[in-house]
Amino acid sequence: MHFLWEELRLAVSLIFHGNPYLLSIVWFTIQVAVIATAVAAVIGVPLGLAIGLERFPGRRLLALLANASLALPPVLVGLLLFLLFVPQGPLGDLHLQLTRRAVFIAQSVLALPYVVALTAAAVQGLGSGLLAQARALGARRAQLYVLALREARIGVLAALIAAMGTALAEVGAIVIVGGNVYGYDQTLASAALFEADAAHFADAIAIGIVLVVLIVVLLGALGVLQQHGDGIHMRFRPAA
Amino acid sequence: MGYLWAQLRAALPLIASGDSGVLAITWVTVRVALVSTTCAVVLGLPAALALGLGRFRGRRALHILANASLALPPVLVGVFVLLVLLPQGPLSSLRIEFTLRAVYVAQTILALPYIVALGAAAIQGLPPGLPAQARAFGAGRLQCSRLALREARIGVMAAVIAALASTLSEVAAVIIVGGNVQGHDQTLASAIVEQVNDQDNIPQALATGIVLMALILVLIGALTLLQQRSGGIRLRFRPEG
Numbered sequence: 001m002h003f004l005w006e007e008l009r010l011a012v013s014l015i016f017h018g019n020p021y022l023l024s025i026v027w028f029t030i031q032v033a034v035i036a037t038a039v040a041a042v043i044g045v046p047l048g049l050a051i052g053l054e055r056f057p058g059r060r061l062l063a064l065l066a067n068a069s070l071a072l073p074p075v076l077v078g079l080l081l082f083l084l085f086v087p088q089g090p091l092g093d094l095h096l097q098l099t100r101r102a103v104f105i106a107q108s109v110l111a112l113p114y115v116v117a118l119t120a121a122a123v124q125g126l127g128s129g130l131l132a133q134a135r136a137l138g139a140r141r142a143q144l145y146v147l148a149l150r151e152a153r154i155g156v157l158a159a160l161i162a163a164m165g166t167a168l169a170e171v172g173a174i175v176i177v178g179g180n181v182y183g184y185d186q187t188l189a190s191a192a193l194f195e196a197d198a199a200h201f202a203d204a205i206a207i208g209i210v211l212v213v214l215i216v217v218l219l220g221a222l223g224v225l226q227q228h229g230d231g232i233h234m235r236f237r238p239a240a
Numbered sequence: 241m242g243y244l245w246a247q248l249r250a251a252l253p254l255i256a257s258g259d260s261g262v263l264a265i266t267w268v269t270v271r272v273a274l275v276s277t278t279c280a281v282v283l284g285l286p287a288a289l290a291l292g293l294g295r296f297r298g299r300r301a302l303h304i305l306a307n308a309s310l311a312l313p314p315v316l317v318g319v320f321v322l323l324v325l326l327p328q329g330p331l332s333s334l335r336i337e338f339t340l341r342a343v344y345v346a347q348t349i350l351a352l353p354y355i356v357a358l359g360a361a362a363i364q365g366l367p368p369g370l371p372a373q374a375r376a377f378g379a380g381r382l383q384c385s386r387l388a389l390r391e392a393r394i395g396v397m398a399a400v401i402a403a404l405a406s407t408l409s410e411v412a413a414v415i416i417v418g419g420n421v422q423g424h425d426q427t428l429a430s431a432i433v434e435q436v437n438d439q440d441n442i443p444q445a446l447a448t449g450i451v452l453m454a455l456i457l458v459l460i461g462a463l464t465l466l467q468q469r470s471g472g473i474r475l476r477f478r479p480e481g
Contacts, residue, residue, distance in 0.1 A: 003329055004330065071402075071409075071456060071459070073452060075409065075452070076452060078432075079436060079446070088243040089243055169315070172412070204319045208319055208320075215311055215313065218311070219311055
């Protein structure tokens with residue numbers, strides 16, 4: 001146990017001395033999580049609402065696709081994006097390979113299924129009477145969407161938290177498209193992989209502790225959300 | 241698109257030919273998935289039953305813990321397992337660091353939360369009267385467990401499929417504890433990471449990716465089938481009486 005103890009002691013001192021490398025990774029990780037979740041929310045929440053509310057051809061297929069892509073290995077997403085980004089590839093002119101932007105894109109793609117599938121599930125879980133009543137009372141489509149979003153807000157927020165959790169924990173895709181470049185486009189998770197591979201265990205433990213703290217904060221937020229669901233006041237209000 | 245097409249054309253023959261290494265990696269991956277999921281089921285199912293059926297102090301806390309462990313980053317599990325197994329670590333006498341066995345251990349730990357949390361959720365989703373009635377009729381703990389397993393079989397199977405899928409896609413923990421040694425303890429997912437880093441190996445990475453995708457699709461298909469025809473499925477679990 002002496003070895004573990006010694007590494008842990010070193011790790012804690014790294015954290016408390018505000019190691020600049022560690023701080024820069026934390027900052028980049030938060031950027032990745034926030035940007036990826038925001039992009040996924042902008043694209044995914046309307047999609048999820050449409051799947052939950054509308055009746056259009058291909059709706060079932062879209063829902064099935066969103067659910068299935070939850071099980072998609074991130075490595076495969078990384079591989080696909082890598083092939084698009086290589087200089088000879090279709091998007092080679094954008095020079096995204098091994099950049100921070102590639103990391104943002106990869107994590108947004110990975111976060112999207114969470115937002116779409118869980119938002120659709122949350123909207124479908126609403127009482128069917130509510131939306132029918134709103135329709136009968138003459139709510140326009142935009143009003144209906146706002147109402148559904150407001151009523152399903154807990155589920156939608158849970159979806160965003162889940163998306164953020166994957167952005168924090170995921171490694172497979174960003175290592176491939178970003179190259180895991182030291183101190184440049186490393187997130188906490190990919191940096192932990194890097195340091196463990198390099199046998200820098202104290203660094204890996206320090207990074208791991210910070211990562212766990214972030215994940216626990218997210219889980220705590222989710223727990224609070226689910227328990228005090230009714231007490232939350234949000235800005236979404238019906239237009240009427 | 242010409243580039244992608246050319247890579248794909250180069251990749252397809254690699255899947256079929258035995259000497260490309262894709263088959264060997266697939267075999268290792270299937271073994272890892274089966275061994276670790278089996279271990280996770282053996283260890284996790286009793287825990288899921290206890291959480292789902294039992295009434296004991298701390299059950300709620302354990303339940304929250306099981307759910308939370310689903311969100312645990314696999315990288316951290318990898319770091320932890322490696323530290324424990326290293327020559328300086330507490331379990332160094334096992335001498336399994338950077339071997340396939342270390343991968344089994346890490347993947348079992350990662351599959352466990354799926355079995356425990358999702359299995360317990362499936363059992364808790366049973367009508368509350370069912371276990372109570374069985375108890376009232378004098379069913380013992382074992383009989384109650386069997387009954388619950390049989391009734392919640394769809395959810396439990398879904399948990400097993402989720403565990404299998406997680407072992408297939410996992411990368412970070414496999415690379416850390418196994419060292420990603422080619423042809424030895426590389427899985428399809430971890431092999432892709434290495435092959436992509438080597439620019440000349442794109443067709444190989446693509447071939448590996450296609451096989452991984454096929455395995456995942458089989459699992460997703462099984463899950464969809466399970467959820468749609470849940471009424472028609474017969475499993476081996478039967479009540480004693």
